[in-house]
Amino acid sequence: MRFLPVNRQAIMVELADLQQTLVLLASLQAQPIEGVQELVPAARTILVYFEPHRITVARLVNAIAGRDLQGSVQRSEVLVQIPVSYDGEDLAEVAQILGISAEEVVRRHTGSEWSVAFTGFAPGFAYLSGGDAIFNVPRRATPRTKVPAGAVALAGSFSAVYPQASPGGWQIIGVTDTAMWDLSRDLPALLQPGYRVRFVDAGAVENIAADAGQQSISEIKASEIKQGHAQAATESGAANGLKVRATGLLTVFQDRGRHGQAGQGVSASGAMDQAAFKSANRLLGNASDLPVLETAGGGLSLQSLGENVVAVTGADAPITLTTAQGQRWAAPRYAAIALADGDSLSIGQPVAGARCYVAVRGGYQVDAVLGSASADTLAHVGPPALQVGQLLNVQPATHAVVGHAQLPPEHLPAAGDADDEVVLDVELGPRTDWFTPEAVALLASQRWQVTPQSNRVGLRLTGDTALTRAITAELPSEGTPLGAIQVPANGQPVLFLADHPLTGGYPVIGCVAPHHLDLAGQIPVGAWIRFNPIHRFAELAPAAVK
Numbered sequence: 001m002r003f004l005p006v007n008r009q010a011i012m013v014e015l016a017d018l019q020q021t022l023v024l025l026a027s028l029q030a031q032p033i034e035g036v037q038e039l040v041p042a043a044r045t046i047l048v049y050f051e052p053h054r055i056t057v058a059r060l061v062n063a064i065a066g067r068d069l070q071g072s073v074q075r076s077e078v079l080v081q082i083p084v085s086y087d088g089e090d091l092a093e094v095a096q097i098l099g100i101s102a103e104e105v106v107r108r109h110t111g112s113e114w115s116v117a118f119t120g121f122a123p124g125f126a127y128l129s130g131g132d133a134i135f136n137v138p139r140r141a142t143p144r145t146k147v148p149a150g151a152v153a154l155a156g157s158f159s160a161v162y163p164q165a166s167p168g169g170w171q172i173i174g175v176t177d178t179a180m181w182d183l184s185r186d187l188p189a190l191l192q193p194g195y196r197v198r199f200v201d202a203g204a205v206e207n208i209a210a211d212a213g214q215q216s217i218s219e220i221k222a223s224e225i226k227q228g229h230a231q232a233a234t235e236s237g238a239a240n241g242l243k244v245r246a247t248g249l250l251t252v253f254q255d256r257g258r259h260g261q262a263g264q265g266v267s268a269s270g271a272m273d274q275a276a277f278k279s280a281n282r283l284l285g286n287a288s289d290l291p292v293l294e295t296a297g298g299g300l301s302l303q304s305l306g307e308n309v310v311a312v313t314g315a316d317a318p319i320t321l322t323t324a325q326g327q328r329w330a331a332p333r334y335a336a337i338a339l340a341d342g343d344s345l346s347i348g349q350p351v352a353g354a355r356c357y358v359a360v361r362g363g364y365q366v367d368a369v370l371g372s373a374s375a376d377t378l379a380h381v382g383p384p385a386l387q388v389g390q391l392l393n394v395q396p397a398t399h400a401v402v403g404h405a406q407l408p409p410e411h412l413p414a415a416g417d418a419d420d421e422v423v424l425d426v427e428l429g430p431r432t433d434w435f436t437p438e439a440v441a442l443l444a445s446q447r448w449q450v451t452p453q454s455n456r457v458g459l460r461l462t463g464d465t466a467l468t469r470a471i472t473a474e475l476p477s478e479g480t481p482l483g484a485i486q487v488p489a490n491g492q493p494v495l496f497l498a499d500h501p502l503t504g505g506y507p508v509i510g511c512v513a514p515h516h517l518d519l520a521g522q523i524p525v526g527a528w529i530r531f532n533p534i535h536r537f538a539e540l541a542p543a544a545v546k
Helices: 018-030 057-065 091-098 102-110 274-282 437-445 514-520
Strands: 002-007 010-014 036-041 045-050 078-084 114-119 126-129 144-147 151-155 158-161 166-168 171-175 196-201 215-218 241-247 250-254 292-296 300-305 308-316 319-322 328-331 336-339 344-347 352-360 391-393 421-428 448-450 458-462 484-486 494-496 508-512 528-535
Touching: 002 057, 002 421, 002 508, 010 057, 018 036, 018 045, 018 114, 036 114, 045 057, 091 102, 091 171, 102 171, 102 196, 114 196, 241 250, 241 308, 241 344, 274 292, 274 308, 274 352, 274 514, 300 308, 300 352, 308 344, 319 336, 344 352, 421 437, 421 514, 437 508, 437 528, 508 514
Parallel strands: 078 196, 078 215, 421 528
Antiparallel strands: 002 010, 010 045, 036 045, 114 126, 126 158, 144 166, 151 158, 151 171, 241 300, 241 391, 250 292, 292 352, 300 344, 308 336, 308 352, 319 328, 319 344, 421 508, 448 458, 448 528, 458 494, 484 494, 484 508
């Protein structure tokens, strides 16, 4: 058992194999450790999030190190049967790799019982283990840009079903109509950790039945993923609201995020700049966690239906108020702005920072999905992005107060200014030792520029010299935290932001310190970054850690 640093709120436990991982996971779930918030299991690791004010790293490491790894995992009573049409485009290639016929691949895939080891990559994506021992299939050399929803695939010793269309490098052997992810269910993810799974050849049988005496879940027809939505206002004046006149590059609802959903393969998402999001609400007398609008790059324009009070925080962008009579003047950031019926508020392109937050007194009426109104742009969970002409209802204010104007942040990063570098504190780990000493030094000594391929999922960075690895083996999928600096094969880092995947297959050289995550969320395309390691990488030995 190895203990690897992640950041001051997380550590990673590395085990010898999947069996040990599942045994430790079962132990931590059966006898929770006080102060542990969430567990993200993977092939050979468990990412452990904890509250530093409730438990120290030393106590946490020692508590986990004392767990028995010699036990066994109790089999679930739930058996999920999934009908598959075995006509996948990689079926013949998989057969050739394994040295058997395509028919034999199907027979072996349906002839053994799988179990859900862990979830990740996307909501409802379950890594299934325990199939026929013959299955050890490499990923495709070049991943597909789009794998269809329902694709049944193999990679390594695992099998999985893609819950939605997405990029992917697994070998596709078939397709199913069974919905892996459906928000109309009490548990949206069909496959939960520990569930047993049996694939059935849909071309060979017409009816699916569970084994006698076993609890079974069987779903044949896929369900369309539900989205949360903002409730429409009317232009009759019966209710206050805001009408979207322009959306800019992207405007979505965000709040604190949907924490605690790792078991279903769902990451937290949430506002990229949490401090700005909370400030926008406080300026209006709202509870600090009410959903707000997050807009990137400027261009958002809203017209008031009835009287409203709004606040704009975050990026340094010009704000223009246009009255119903056509008068225009500049409105302040970090202050309450009163809008009369017919007034419009427009946000221009930021001169510094990337994202603005728009709150309204009383709060927006928007549906929560899994406890949050945040729009996850990678997983497609939550309300869709705003559209021109959309009408947003505003909830009645419980009290007619506003907060005092606040001072905006002293400095936000600007795009394309070669002399303006953003310095982000970094905690090295958990896979720093997978890189050469020269690469670790280069991470800090070289500056990195944010490329146009960046978004809410992460900042894609480019530097003059790529980071080289000391260990070139393939890394089994493992949990990836917010702020992780993942380094793919090309050696150019990706800084994971709010909508990052729950697990990843490239080593993480370090993680942005939690106190700089809001700053990272405000870095625009074209800006320059320097990383400042604040802790050296070192394993967390139970006997040595203080």
